[in-house]
Amino acid sequence: MKNTVTFILTLSLILLVGCQKKNNTSGFSGRLGIVLDSSVPEAERELIDMDLFRLSEVNLNSASSRDLQILGVQAFSGNQLTSWLRTRVSFIVGEDFDYGEQANIVGTQTYRPQIFSASLLNEEEIEQNSLITIMINIGGALYRYGKRNNQVLTLDVGGQRVYVKSPRVGVIQIGEGLFSAWSVKSSARDALANSLIRLSVFFHEARHSDGNGDNVTFPHAICPDGHDYAGNYSCDSAANGPYVVDSVMLRNLRNACTGCSNTEIQTFKSFEADALDRMLPGSWDKDIRPEQIP
Amino acid sequence: MRRKSKKLTYLFWGITFLGFTVGLGWHLSGKYFPQQASQHPDPFFDGSAELVGVVEEREASPEEKRPLPEISPEELSFRERTNRVLEDFPKKEILKDSGRDLHKPPPELVDASTELGAIEDLLDKNPELTKEGLRFYRKCALQEALLSSLRALCLHNLKQRAERAGLTKKINWKQFPDKLHRIADRLK
Numbered sequence A: 001m002k003n004t005v006t007f008i009l010t011l012s013l014i015l016l017v018g019c020q021k022k023n024n025t026s027g028f029s030g031r032l033g034i035v036l037d038s039s040v041p042e043a044e045r046e047l048i049d050m051d052l053f054r055l056s057e058v059n060l061n062s063a064s065s066r067d068l069q070i071l072g073v074q075a076f077s078g079n080q081l082t083s084w085l086r087t088r089v090s091f092i093v094g095e096d097f098d099y100g101e102q103a104n105i106v107g108t109q110t111y112r113p114q115i116f117s118a119s120l121l122n123e124e125e126i127e128q129n130s131l132i133t134i135m136i137n138i139g140g141a142l143y144r145y146g147k148r149n150n151q152v153l154t155l156d157v158g159g160q161r162v163y164v165k166s167p168r169v170g171v172i173q174i175g176e177g178l179f180s181a182w183s184v185k186s187s188a189r190d191a192l193a194n195s196l197i198r199l200s201v202f203f204h205e206a207r208h209s210d211g212n213g214d215n216v217t218f219p220h221a222i223c224p225d226g227h228d229y230a231g232n233y234s235c236d237s238a239a240n241g242p243y244v245v246d247s248v249m250l251r252n253l254r255n256a257c258t259g260c261s262n263t264e265i266q267t268f269k270s271f272e273a274d275a276l277d278r279m280l281p282g283s284w285d286k287d288i289r290p291e292q293i294p
Numbered sequence B: 001m002r003r004k005s006k007k008l009t010y011l012f013w014g015i016t017f018l019g020f021t022v023g024l025g026w027h028l029s030g031k032y033f034p035q036q037a038s039q040h041p042d043p044f045f046d047g048s049a050e051l052v053g054v055v056e057e058r059e060a061s062p063e064e065k066r067p068l069p070e071i072s073p074e075e076l077s078f079r080e081r082t083n084r085v086l087e088d089f090p091k092k093e094i095l096k097d098s099g100r101d102l103h104k105p106p107p108e109l110v111d112a113s114t115e116l117g118a119i120e121d122l123l124d125k126n127p128e129l130t131k132e133g134l135r136f137y138r139k140c141a142l143q144e145a146l147l148s149s150l151r152a153l154c155l156h157n158l159k160q161r162a163e164r165a166g167l168t169k170k171i172n173w174k175q176f177p178d179k180l181h182r183i184a185d186r187l188k
Helices: A002-019 A028-032 A042-057 A065-071 A078-088 A123-130 A138-148 A192-207 A242-255 A262-277 B002-032 B073-088 B092-096 B108-125 B127-142 B148-165 B178-185
Strands: A091-093 A103-108 A135-137 A151-157 A160-164 A171-174 A233-238 A279-284
Touching: A028 A042, A028 A078, A042 A078, A042 A192, A065 A242, A078 A192, A135 A138, A135 A192, A138 A151, A138 A160, A138 A171, A171 A192, A192 A242, A192 A262, A233 A242, A242 A262, A242 A279, A262 A279, A262 B108, A262 B148, A262 B178, B073 B108, B073 B127, B108 B127, B108 B148, B127 B148, B148 B178
Parallel strands: A091 A171, A233 A279
Antiparallel strands: A103 A151, A135 A171, A151 A160
């Protein structure tokens, strides 16, 4: 009898462990120090690992001195680019990850007014972001939320409880759109071009982990009248903002896309044109240094 | 004295008649034998430094309408295809749809890029379609209703194709907005 009970308990334990989704730290992303939350579907994990591996292998000689300045790196080498990304992206969560449930308020924080002033995360922007099925920097959004409400938040992600004390908390949510609607249709999901396009989106979102004061998380600016996106928070007033980072990466990764088809190149260029169009005239470089709650 | 006056009268009427005849001839030749569009026998150019639109776009009364320039079946097929593509290209209006994520490029750009890629393939394989290709890119870049990103990409492709074909000087680049030039030039 005792043996039977032990056997059933052991079997149940094995089944439970086997069925439970794991937070992945074993793939290439794990080696970089980026945790893939259990909410990321298996197929997407493999693609992300492959994308990051490809990034680690690139050597983008086409980068201009201005490109280097925008990212603040010495060279567009695989090593430096993965390191840049790793600094700003710590967790990747899936579309089903409910940050409303996983986030908790654990304390209040009085912010220093000389650092924290006006424009915080816009309600409209949050609403827009909630529709996103491609990618969103949740960590940055939560940090701004806490800052506006003088609250310190935690987020349960990747099997850890993370204190949201800086925009660099680096929690990025990805959606199915990243692997479908925004991919070159005639190319496989694991094609080099699609991999590089996905990476450019990561770089865009990673820039949202930077900044301080009014410019914390490098929020987007309202596009002016006459613009395609007029009236929406879809432009950048920073010459080193997310869309500029996006366009810089798209251009350089496109140059690394050897053997890419005309369709793939045209897709790179159309995304690049879209990003360039969003930079407002009179933009200037803004301070990328991230602020932090002590 | 009288003979001299008579001679002058004959001379006056002679010159008048001659002038009238020449004037009438010039007028009729202009009406029934319109001048060539340009020094180029090629219907693609109108003699000025800019590309002209397709001939059928010009305003003319039915009797004055010039016949379409002869184009090969391949060119005609290409033109029909690109006309359809232009009609289907995403317009700015789509960005006003509710529930759309405006943070990232519209997914319609992916489909448009697929079409542009196919057109680039055709132009690579068939150099004789170059002028039709330039015509298409020019029309695309000039269509204000289209997404600016798409227009800029068309302008970029126009620049690249024109440069490769040695036709850069034949295009009036001033007809395109500065903003599009700025974006197009950064796509290199």
